[in-house]
Amino acid sequence: MEKLKWIGEKKMKVVRELDLMTYFQNYEPDELIRKGYNDYITKKHSSLHLSNGLWCYFSGGEGGRSAYDYLVNVEKWxxxxxxxxxxxxxxxxxxxxxxxxxxxxxxxxxxxxxxNENKVLEYLVNERCIDREIVQYCIENHLIYEAKKDHAVVFVGYDKNHHPTNAAKRSTNSSFKMDVAGSNKENSFNIVNDTSKVLHVFESAIDLLSYLTLLKRQEREFLKDNYLSIAGASFIGKKIEETKIPVALEKFLNCNPNINTIRLYLDNDKAGKQTTSKIIYHLNDKYRIFDHTPYRVKDMNELLQKRVKPELYIKER
Incomplete structure (x- = not known):
């Protein structure tokens, strides 16, 4: 078989103009799965999201616009x-x-x-293994509730005047999740204790609640500090010095100048580790920072489930 030669810059210009959404819609339309307004994943890659002309492959830490970059960086062509x-x-x-x-x-x-919150309680307590008392605390304090239309969990974030300005939905019967339209990402899900100088940081609200559950299971006080979900991780790119810290973390620190210690529990994947590195790079001279990335599991909820339901994690011999 004759070895292929480079096609040349003129042809490559044509190739690079083909964005990934156009590629899928024209050549592999059955591969697309719509997950929200202008948000798609694919059957083959559930962590590949396409929206607003761009794509991001969270599992592999890749992103871009063109179909060419997708084939090379994700499919490894x-x-x-x-x-x-x-x-x-x-x-x-x-x-x-x-x-x-x-x-x-x-x-x-x-x-x-x-x-009522029956579906939410069933999902968070039975499936996610989060302590019922902690879930009830969040419901009573209007931090979470059950959506009427689809019975999803709604995690609510408030501004400094305690007005709700952010909400994230998580399905109780599928992997679907999305931010509510118009949400202000600066005010992500959090629990504040003004008397504490310590902030614990997580990617998701479920990871945050999982950590509180782990504390409670150890008979430790589980609401003594400040707890924040930054609503996801991001990639560094080429230069860490050109990055910024997550907007939710920046806003929380600005609103809570008493904080002097930050403990990070971001996911054990490329995006989580890079976000941890980014936070340490930008804030290490201002705060005492500790990296508590979960070990041998993906995130804090998987760590919780592994401890509550160890039989599910015993590998077959």
Whole structure:
């Protein structure tokens, strides 16, 4: 078989103009799964998200716009092979350009509340192994509730005046999750204790509640400090000095100048570790920072489940 040669810059320019959403819509439409307004994943990669003309592969720490970069960085195609494949595809079947809506600003409105929290309790307590008393505390303090329409868990974040300005939904019967339209990411899910100088930081609200449960199971005081979800992790890119700390963390620290110690419990994956490195790089001269990345598990909830249901984690011999 003849070895492929580089296709040249003119042809590569054509190839690089093909964005990933246009590629899937034209050549692999059955691969797309819609997860929210202008947010898609694929059947093959549930951690690959496409929105607003861009894609991000959370599991592998890759992202971009073009289909070429996707084939090379996610599917691990040879660069020359990927270039020839896409150019031939475009020439044989010119794609219909998919217009990608830009981000729009929506007024924030909390989803309607269900008359009870039965589904939420069943999901968080039985499936996620979070302590019932902790869940009840969050319900009574209006930090979480059950959505009326789809019975999802709604995690609520408040501003300094205790007005709800952020909400994240998590399905109780699938892996679907999304931010409520118009949410202010600065005010992510958190629990504040003004008398404490310690802040514990997590990627998700469920990880935060999992940590509180672990403390309670050890018969330790579980609401003595400050606890914050930064609502996800991000990648560093080329230079760490050009990055910023998560906006939720920045806002919390600005609003709580008494904090002098930060304890990080971000996910044990590339994005989580890079976000931990980023926070330490920017804040190490201002705060005492400790890295508590979970070991041999993905996140704090998996650590909790491993301790509550160890039989599920025993490998078959």
């Amino acid at each position: 040879d660069r020359i092979k990927a270039g020839h494949y896409l150019y031939d595809l475009i020439m044989k079947q010119p794609p219909i350009k998919i217009k990608q809506p830009k981000k729009r600003n929506y007024p924030f409105r909390l989803p309607d509340r269900n008359e």
